[in-house]
Amino acid sequence: MKSDSFSSGHFGSKAHTFERDCNPKGLGDDVLHHLFRVKRLRVGDVVSLTDGNGRVSLARVEESSSSPPRGKRTSQVPELVAAGDIYRVEPSLPVVEVALSVIDSDKVDLAITKLTELGVASIHLFMAERSNSTHALGEGRFRLDRLTKIAIEALSQSRGCFLPKISFVDLPYLIENNFAFLTFDGDGFDPYLRKYVIGPEGGFAQSEIPLNVKRCSFPGNVLRSETAAIAAAAISLFYV
Numbered sequence: 001m002k003s004d005s006f007s008s009g010h011f012g013s014k015a016h017t018f019e020r021d022c023n024p025k026g027l028g029d030d031v032l033h034h035l036f037r038v039k040r041l042r043v044g045d046v047v048s049l050t051d052g053n054g055r056v057s058l059a060r061v062e063e064s065s066s067s068p069p070r071g072k073r074t075s076q077v078p079e080l081v082a083a084g085d086i087y088r089v090e091p092s093l094p095v096v097e098v099a100l101s102v103i104d105s106d107k108v109d110l111a112i113t114k115l116t117e118l119g120v121a122s123i124h125l126f127m128a129e130r131s132n133s134t135h136a137l138g139e140g141r142f143r144l145d146r147l148t149k150i151a152i153e154a155l156s157q158s159r160g161c162f163l164p165k166i167s168f169v170d171l172p173y174l175i176e177n178n179f180a181f182l183t184f185d186g187d188g189f190d191p192y193l194r195k196y197v198i199g200p201e202g203g204f205a206q207s208e209i210p211l212n213v214k215r216c217s218f219p220g221n222v223l224r225s226e227t228a229a230i231a232a233a234a235i236s237l238f239y240v
Helices: 029-038 105-118 144-158 173-174 225-238
Strands: 015-018 046-050 055-062 079-082 097-101 120-127 167-168 180-188 195-198 216-218
Touching: 015 029, 015 144, 046 216, 097 105, 105 144, 105 225, 120 173, 120 225, 144 167, 195 225
Parallel strands: 015 046, 097 120, 097 195, 120 167, 180 195, 180 216
Antiparallel strands: 046 055, 055 079
């Protein structure tokens, strides 16, 4: 790794990963295995770490300072050593929140991955009348720790520094907080609203949405729920 990787921060590092304290000593064995076995880090390479709240630190791969056990002919395993102070990355995107009705778990996983890559601030999951799921929110494949792990993996892959907040909410919360509902019969899409609700494949039941809520719709084809969530976030985040 060239020395100028330090000046370009997390975009110039050999690998980027999540660690709550930006401390290379806090990385778990699974993360270290991925860095050294999959990413194939070598001595001198630079790794960036983020806490998911905009803080970033850099670490350099160095030869292990500890000696192998007596009588063992194993080579020393490299280790990550902090290199420099923790610095902060300022947000460069608007604060966008996306609420997604629970759908097939694989599609929820895909939506969380892509929404994290795009840089949304919050991902809310809720149950609608026509939600089709074998698990309740917080259980099975919809456990918060599992969904957060998916977001962390996407954050590391995309070199992001802001981990979206994933939460479970209900429709009254979304209505009270002025989210716009993407429906088949809404007005044109408004990228400046910044908060969107995407319903299940069959749409919302008529009784679920009060008449006075903001409704938006995309032109063209009818989109699947996960596609609509990704499209809404992308347009709102990057619309100029």
